[in-house]
Amino acid sequence: MSIHVVAPGSLTTVQDLGRFGHTHIGVGHAGAMDAVALRLANLLVGNDENAAALEITLRGPILRFDDGALIAITGGEIEAHDENGIVTTWRPFHVRAGCTVDIGHLRSGSRAYLAVRGGLGVEAVLDSRSTDVNTCLGPFGGRALIMGDVVPTMLHSIEHTVHATWSLDPSPWFDERADRPIGLIPGAHFSHLDVQSQQSLFAREFRIGSQSNRVGYRLQGHALRLREPLELVSEGVVPGTVQLPPDGEPIVLMAEAPTTGGYPRIGHIAAVDLPRLAQRRPGQTVRFAEMSPDEAQTRYLQRERELVALRQSIIERLKA
Amino acid sequence: MTTSSIEPLGDGALLIRLGDSIDAATNRTAIALAGALCAADIFGVRDIAPAYASVCVRYEMSSADFATISTRLRSIVDSIKTAEYSVDTDVTEIPVCYGGKFGPDLDAVAAHASISVDHVIDRHVDANYEVAMLGFMPGFPYLRGLDPTLHTPRLATPRTRVPAGSVAIGGAQTGIYPRELPGGWRIIGRTPLRLFDSARETPALLSPGQKVRFTRIGPDEFAAMRR
Numbered sequence: 348m349s350i351h352v353v354a355p356g357s358l359t360t361v362q363d364l365g366r367f368g369h370t371h372i373g374v375g376h377a378g379a380m381d382a383v384a385l386r387l388a389n390l391l392v393g394n395d396e397n398a399a400a401l402e403i404t405l406r407g408p409i410l411r412f413d414d415g416a417l418i419a420i421t422g423g424e425i426e427a428h429d430e431n432g433i434v435t436t437w438r439p440f441h442v443r444a445g446c447t448v449d450i451g452h453l454r455s456g457s458r459a460y461l462a463v464r465g466g467l468g469v470e471a472v473l474d475s476r477s478t479d480v481n482t483c484l485g486p487f488g489g490r491a492l493i494m495g496d497v498v499p500t501m502l503h504s505i506e507h508t509v510h511a512t513w514s515l516d517p518s519p520w521f522d523e524r525a526d527r528p529i530g531l532i533p534g535a536h537f538s539h540l541d542v543q544s545q546q547s548l549f550a551r552e553f554r555i556g557s558q559s560n561r562v563g564y565r566l567q568g569h570a571l572r573l574r575e576p577l578e579l580v581s582e583g584v585v586p587g588t589v590q591l592p593p594d595g596e597p598i599v600l601m602a603e604a605p606t607t608g609g610y611p612r613i614g615h616i617a618a619v620d621l622p623r624l625a626q627r628r629p630g631q632t633v634r635f636a637e638m639s640p641d642e643a644q645t646r647y648l649q650r651e652r653e654l655v656a657l658r659q660s661i662i663e664r665l666k667a
Numbered sequence: 668m669t670t671s672s673i674e675p676l677g678d679g680a681l682l683i684r685l686g687d688s689i690d691a692a693t694n695r696t697a698i699a700l701a702g703a704l705c706a707a708d709i710f711g712v713r714d715i716a717p718a719y720a721s722v723c724v725r726y727e728m729s730s731a732d733f734a735t736i737s738t739r740l741r742s743i744v745d746s747i748k749t750a751e752y753s754v755d756t757d758v759t760e761i762p763v764c765y766g767g768k769f770g771p772d773l774d775a776v777a778a779h780a781s782i783s784v785d786h787v788i789d790r791h792v793d794a795n796y797e798v799a800m801l802g803f804m805p806g807f808p809y810l811r812g813l814d815p816t817l818h819t820p821r822l823a824t825p826r827t828r829v830p831a832g833s834v835a836i837g838g839a840q841t842g843i844y845p846r847e848l849p850g851g852w853r854i855i856g857r858t859p860l861r862l863f864d865s866a867r868e869t870p871a872l873l874s875p876g877q878k879v880r881f882t883r884i885g886p887d888e889f890a891a892m893r894r
Contacts, residue, residue, distance in 0.1 A: 370716040370723065371701065372863075372871035373801040472865050482805050483846065484865055535674055535682075580689055581802060581809070583716055583723025585680045607718055607802030615677025618728060640733060643678040647728050 348414040348503050350463070352496040353447060356408035361467055361486045361498065362460075364397045366475035370606040376586060377479035380561060380602045380625035381458050383520055384422035386654065388462035390661045391419035391439050391515070398466030399476035399486070401498075403459045405628070407450025408492065410461075414444045414504040417464035421515075423456020423626055424523065438514035439464075439665070441505065455523050456626040465502030481562050481603045513664060519653070522623055525631055529624050530617030530638035530646070534589060536577060537613050544571040548597075548613065552632045556596070559629045562603040566633070570595030577611050584608040587616040601625060617643035619650050671744050673737045679728045681737060683744055686720040689839070691811060693720045694799050698876040700747045709739055717875050718800045719809070758795075758878040761843070761858050763834050764889040765791070769857035772822075776836060776853050780816045788883060790814040791855065796841070796879040806845035806863025806871040810879060813841045825851030832857045834881070859884075859892035 352359075362385060365378025379385035379402055386396040401408075407425060420427060420436040427434035427450045434440055434448055436459075442448060453459060469476050469486035476486055483489035487496060517523075537545065547569045556565030571591055584590065588600045590610035599616060600608070602625070616624055617638050627633055638646075672684045683700065686693040694717075701717035704724065711731030716723045726736055765788045766773040777784045796812035803809075818839045826849060829835070833844040835852035844850060845862035862872045873879065884892070 367713045367725075369805075369870075370714045370725065371801065371875065372805060373803060373807050374805045374870075473870065484805060532675075532677055534677075580687065580719045581800070582684075582718040582721045583676060583680070583682055585676055585723075585725060587677050587679075605803050606716060606723075607800065612676075615675075618677065618679050640675050640678050644728060644732050647678065651729050 348412070348416060348500045350416075350498040350500065351411040351413065352492050352494055352498065353409040353411050355492045355494055355496070356403055356450065357406040358404035358480075359408045359492045360402050360478040360480060361399050361469050361476055361492075362402040362478060363399045363476045365477055365602070366473055366479070366484075369473050370583070373606050374473060374484065375479065375482070375604055375606050377485065377561075377603050378475070378477040379460065381422055381460070381622040383622045383650075383654070384458070385460045385462070387437075387515065387520060387657075388419045388421040388460040389466070390658050391421070391437070392417050392462050392464040393662075393665050394462060394464065394466050398462065399469055400460050400462035400467060403450055403453075403461060405457055406452050407459065409447060409449045411447045412442045412444065416442045416500065417505045418442055418461055420450075420459055420461050421517070422459035422521065423453040424517075424521075425453050425459050426451050435514060437517050439511045444504070455525070456521060457628045458626060463500050464505055465500050468499035468501040479603055511664070515657075521626065525627055527623065528634045528636035530620045530643055531589070531614045531635040532617060532638055532640055532643055534612035534614040536573075536591070536611035539573050539575075539577055539611060540591075540613060541572050541574050544573075547571060549635055549637050552634050553597070555627055555629050555631050555633060557629045561601055562605075563601055564599040564624065564627075566597040566599065571597060571613065573611060579609050579611065581607045581609040584612065585615075587618060587621050588612055589614040589616065599624065617646065619643060619647040673740060673744070675733050676723065678733070680723060680725040681733060681740075683722045683724065683740060684720065685722075689719050689799070689811065691797070694797075694811060695876070696747060697722050700744060701875070703743055703747055704740065707743055709736070711736065716800075716802075718802065756878075758880050759873060761834075761860060761879060761881050762884040762888070762892065763856040763858050763881050764884050764886055765856035767886070769886075769889070770834075770855040772835075772853035773855045776817060776819045776855055779819045782816065787817060787855065790817055791841075792881050792883055796881075798873045798875050798877045798879060800875055801871060801873070804845055804848060805865070806873070808842055808862070808873045808879075810841045813839060815839075819853050821851040822853065825849055829854060830857065832859060832862070834858060857889070859889050
């Protein structure tokens with residue numbers, strides 16, 4: 348079975364949970380920006396959480412399925428259609444052979460995920476099927492999908508069955524209102540900020556700059572200053588690291604973060620909140636709440652427990 | 668090692684810091700430590716990468732936390748000594764066609780050093796380099812060992828495209844662009860070798876700790892090697 352790209356949308360890429368074990372040769376993680384939404388989409392079609400799926404950005408693609416498929420769409424809010432009407436999101440959904448699905452614009456959030464039962468059958472590059480657009484690594488030569496691309500799936504065909512009548516409640520996993528503070532752990536160089544900048548980081552609202560992408564989010568509106576310049580040698584950075592370049596506009600490194608950086612690290616987004624930040628759009632605002640590493644870890648483990656419980660009930664449902 | 672520290676890098680990674688400057692002893696210790704950590708195969712660790720003066724360790728938060736993992740790491744860090752660094756005697760030769768269209772900043776580097784272009788090339792070729800770290804981009808090597816007379820400040824305005832294979836100087840560092848990228852380093856030449864190819868069994872041509880020398884080739888040889 349294959350999916351034909353009739354129209355590519357603004358940035359549609361193949362993603363899994365990322366590429367690990369290669370940072371020593373400068374290869375970063377990439378993978379889904381909202382990893383939780385990707386995992387849930389996969390669970391809804393009975394896949395391994397790490398199966399390759401499509402990450403859809405702002406304007407979705409138009410896709411033709413040449414055979415029957417079981418799909419699930421999660422993440423930001425969209426109104427997808429096939430020839431028979433609305434494609435319901437956050438549930439397993441059968442697409443008939445030959446059907447064309449128009450994913451449409453995201454109404455809120457900035458990324459949606461479309462998983463197909465069996466997963467996308469693209470070849471792994473350095474142990475991962477994720478696309479690193481910035482370094483041109485991964486499926487399709489490491490680029491976003493374009494018109495005419497044919498994306499293979501692992502399974503041949505799924506016979507049409509009755510649609511599921513249940514769906515997941517997105518609210519625990521997706522902030523529709525995009526106003527919840529994002530957890531931020533102070534970084535190694537936070538104490539080098541001047542007093543006002545230390546306060547601003549947690550008291551002010553930042554605007555997500557238009558240059559923001561899968562590599563990083565630029566935070567605008569309140570330039571932050573160091574007490575005095577810092578000369579640093581390049582060292583490791585990770586998705587979630589908040590760097591402060593000389594212009595004073597912090598950059599949050601996202602999924603396609605480079606493996607090393609030389610700017611001061613004023614903070615790190617708590618891993619549990621990184622998917623939420625990834626759903627904010629350029630032009631939207633973000634506020635940060637100070638979080639200790641312990642609290643960040645506790646909240647992360649709490650969410651993982653919720654996901655494990657949810658996975659169990661989805662598996663039961665899919666059996667029924 | 669008593670001067671090291673382990674600091675969190677957010678909640679799923681940490682840095683083992685061995686120093687805060689660029690020097691051979693610290694860098695070699697970082698590379699040796701990264702090797703020892705890989706060999707220890709610590710549960711929950713999924714990425715280990717040495718840098719100039721630190722090692723970055725990324726771990727799976729569901730299977731490890733900072734306190735537990737730093738205790739495990741500490742015992743390995745304490746057992747590492749610079750002397751244990753096994754010096755690899757193999758030297759990788761990187762052929763470079765200097766100047767002309769391949770090295771648009773060669774004249775500027777010569778002017779900055781107040782020496783002739785040929786002397787710049789001689790000094791770049793005569794030095795012994797070691798790969799300090801790979802970073803910034805897949806397969807991008809940061810090399811230690813640049814002759815101090817060749818240290819040249821970066822361009823005030825970075826170029827929007829630097830071709831793949833470009834050999835460049837940025838301050839005290841020299842490196843090679845694995846693919847076409849924007850960049851602000853001074854480009855003095857270009858190698859026909861492919862620094863990174865994800866389809867190769869060993870995708871990166873160079874790895875941390877590797878010894879490197881540059882050799883001078885002409886445009887004809889460059890073209891022949893490219894074919």
